[in-house]
Amino acid sequence: MQKGIFISVEGPDGAGKTSVITQLLPRLADYGKVVTTREPGGVPIAEKIREVILNPEHTGMDDKTELLLYIAARRQHLKERIEPALEAGNILLVDRFIDSSVAYQGFGRGLNPADIDWLNHFATDGLVPDLTLYFDIDVEEGLARIAQTRGHEVNRLDMESLGLHQRVREGYLSILNKQPDRLVKIDASQPLEQVVADAWSVIETRFFKD
Numbered sequence: 170m171q172k173g174i175f176i177s178v179e180g181p182d183g184a185g186k187t188s189v190i191t192q193l194l195p196r197l198a199d200y201g202k203v204v205t206t207r208e209p210g211g212v213p214i215a216e217k218i219r220e221v222i223l224n225p226e227h228t229g230m231d232d233k234t235e236l237l238l239y240i241a242a243r244r245q246h247l248k249e250r251i252e253p254a255l256e257a258g259n260i261l262l263v264d265r266f267i268d269s270s271v272a273y274q275g276f277g278r279g280l281n282p283a284d285i286d287w288l289n290h291f292a293t294d295g296l297v298p299d300l301t302l303y304f305d306i307d308v309e310e311g312l313a314r315i316a317q318t319r320g321h322e323v324n325r326l327d328m329e330s331l332g333l334h335q336r337v338r339e340g341y342l343s344i345l346n347k348q349p350d351r352l353v354k355i356d357a358s359q360p361l362e363q364v365v366a367d368a369w370s371v372i373e374t375r376f377f378k379d
């Protein structure tokens with residue numbers, strides 16, 4: 170039985186999710202214990218799977234293998250981190266969750282979205298976030314930000330073509346259209362303080378104002 174609040178954070182690469190999450194933490198802490206985590210990863214077994222998925226040397230990875238590894242990492246993360254945090258009544262902020270698989274492996278790689286929905290459901294036992302903040306940014310702007318901030322620490326997904334990243338963004342916009350109650354779009358091209366303010370306003374209205 171879920172008692173906490175489950176918020177996932179999504180967006181194309183370079184949307185600045187991590188910086189926004191960091192700045193939201195002190196505000197959320199006024200309302201309860203906050204737990205932050207990320208996918209793929211978040212717990213030791215899933216972090217090992219992450220290393221396999223994102224290793225730039227693994228250029229030969231099949232698309233379905235990639236999908237199944239993300240799904241496997243999600244399952245382990247759910248059991249060890251997400252469910253316990255929600256059962257303890259925490260405010261849980263997860264950097265990427267089910268929508269990343271639909272956007273990247275579905276729209277990006279071209280795998281069947283219905284298969285991905287099924288696999289997500291299988292891995293999560295149907296658990297869906299209470300709210301998903303979708304940070305929207307022009308693909309080229311996002312990739313330029315990554316190039317500026319990460320130096321040579323580039324992962325296998327970052328090396329993919331512009332076309333893939335464009336399809337990923339379209340994927341997110343399509344999920345947003347289909348599930349407007351769960352996903353809220355935030356303009357991530359704005360200055361960081363404004364992005365944080367917009368995100369906070371959505372969270373506050375949804376959970377902390379009556």
Ligand code: TYD
Nearest residue numbers: 182183208209239265266269270273274326
């Ligand atoms: P990461 O360095 O954490 O990227 P970011 O900081 O943008 O979140 O790498 C995670 C990569 O994995 C990112 O490119 C998105 C991708 N991804 C998928 O393709 N499918 C998934 O299900 C998940 C969770 C992530």
